[in-house]
Amino acid sequence: MADSERIKQILFFLSPALALVVVFYIIPLILAVYLGFTPLRDWNLKAYMGKFTTQSYEYLFYLVTHDPDVSKVVKTTIVFTSATLIVNVLGGLLLALAAFFMEESVSLTYRSLWLLPRLTPVAVYSLLWYYFFLGSGEGTLNSLLLRLGLIDHPIAWGTDPSLQPAGTWLILIVVNGFVGVSFGMIIFYSALKSIPREQIIAARIDGANTFQLIRRILLPQIRWHLVYVTIWQLLSLLTTFAHIFLLTEWGVVDRWWGTTWALYVFNEAFSAGEQGVAAAAATILVAIGAVLGLLSLRLLGFKKMMQEPRGEI
């Protein structure tokens, strides 16, 4: 077949996806880094686009070191990311192991149940937890504790100044923890399922109990999956903010203790009108994303997944 004909055919199949990738990933990525070096404000592209400056980075550095609110954001990002990461990876591992040792019908029910938070519309999921942690006696948590007699007046978990930052952090970790565990669960479960059954049977015949089986047979075989999930979750926790966005907007949690770096970037760009500063702050995330993304790509066992097409004529 003529070469130009082949190229035409390949382009037919690839062009819609490539067009989307170019317009919504490649150009924006370059543009985001570029915007970090402009003084862009209030989306006034005409006035600020051509001006090169590093003032956004200097300003950002000043804020991190001097502004008490922004230093709260940095602390929250560190605590929230590491604590939720542990919850997500360990929780996902425990769920996957439990599902692995259960009979299929029961296991299926649980696995899909834990998928529900991920599929639930963000606004509804936030509403569920808004109502759960509500500071008045109407909130589920307060109402239950009052009924049990454990507290005698309703507690504003996320806003009472004497409980911060612990209260706010706890809410953020719980809310995101329930969404995040399903990722690890799915990856670990399919990894566990692909371990040859003979190995497990052999270990059982040799008299291994469940704990030994997990420790000596199962965990060593999924260690790369553990690393992969950890990196990937770290990346999502650093960059996603949808679930936190409404909790702070609705005042469930303290405004600054409840803001992570990604949400700070979003607010700078879309509420404060400081797109130059926001883009500079986002560029830091882009750099982290690039490093962690490349790292997890190496861990994926990429070559195995890319077989050559066999029937090319």
Added chain:
Amino acid sequence: MSLASILGRVRRGRKEAVAETIVYHDVETISRRRMTLLLATILGLISLPLVMIYLLLVLSSFADHMLSGPDIFTAKYSLENWRLLFEGRLEPAAAPLYTFWDLVKIIINTLVVAAGVAAVVVVASTLAGYAFSRMRFKWRRGLMEFLILLHAFPGVALLIAVYAIYVWSLQLVPKNVLTSYQFLFTILARASLEIPMSIWLMKGFFDKIPWEVEWSALVDGASRIKTWWKILLPQVKPGIAALSIFAFLAGWEDLIYVHVFLYVAGGIKTLATFIEETIGNIETAYLPIAAAAGTLYLLPTLLFFIFTQRLLLETMSGGVKG
């Protein structure tokens, strides 16, 4: 066939024949029944808050007050909250804030975004998935790797720049098609987020289809495009179904993109921003009516979740692996 399912068959078969005199010991996990019971109980206790918060929301939408647990047995249930929601009254005593048709429009807006995202994702990834599965070209591997890498880039950084492009492009759009353009841009921008994983997913579905029929078609001189349309697409229907559901739910659940591109930029509401606004306006919002709004928004997700459970779970495993 896995050992477990063979054993399961043997067990069932024997049970029918010899009744319970034979106790079959599964050598692999010794006492799987007991283990299942134990684990299911522990997991059940951990999952309880999760089930509870969903249950309380749905029940509260029919109740005379927000429920918080034991009171689900004593509350009075009616359709009152749902009536008030559709009448536009966010509090029983308040005047209507919007009309019935306003709410219908909000629901239609949400559907348009979700269906649009599904359509864009399905078209782009069934095309690209085929090329990556079946065609040999220079940048094939590099491009596939690059797609995964794209998935790793922070959405918030993209969002700022995509919004800048949006602001710039608005001046080129005639006023009379502005609303359509706003929807189109939102759909394309949101769909792009799903593109990398969806291409991987579709490539996986194409990889599983045997080559033989395709070979004979290609040898007979059929073009690639014709083969893709006539021979392969009918065979990946389950994959297309799973992908459509996923992409639809992704468009349906989205908050940030509809908030930025439709609500802030154009004053166009969807169910997500409707709830955002309702709760943000908490002095006038009466929680059971907000619960009804939340349940309404949750409905399609729950329906897909219940009826396509296994499909979603399998696709999810295929999708996130890649």
